[in-house]
Amino acid sequence: MKQLNANNVAQVSVDEETLKKQIKVGQTISKINTLMDVAEGMNTQEWDGVQKLTILIQIENKLITLIDDL
Numbered sequence: 001m002k003q004l005n006a007n008n009v010a011q012v013s014v015d016e017e018t019l020k021k022q023i024k025v026g027q028t029i030s031k032i033n034t035l036m037d038v039a040e041g042m043n044t045q046e047w048d049g050v051q052k053l054t055i056l057i058q059i060e061n062k063l064i065t066l067i068d069d070l
Contacts, residue, residue: 025070032066035059 014022039059042052 028066028070032063035063035066 039056042056047055
């Protein structure tokens with residue numbers, strides 16, 4: 001496989017649908033990473049037990065939706 005560099009990047013052709021899918025995947029992964037960071041941050045902060053549990057369940061549900069979208 002030929003290595004991609006600045007000189008031959010123009011030779012790569014990507015159709016619009018593939019590009020859209022790649023962008024969507026990148027955005028979804030970014031959202032997942034952000035939610036994981038928020039969930040980890042919840043462990044370091046003092047939250048009321050029920051409030052913390054509610055937020056973590058909402059994060060979990062959103063993560064499930066995002067992973068299903070991938």
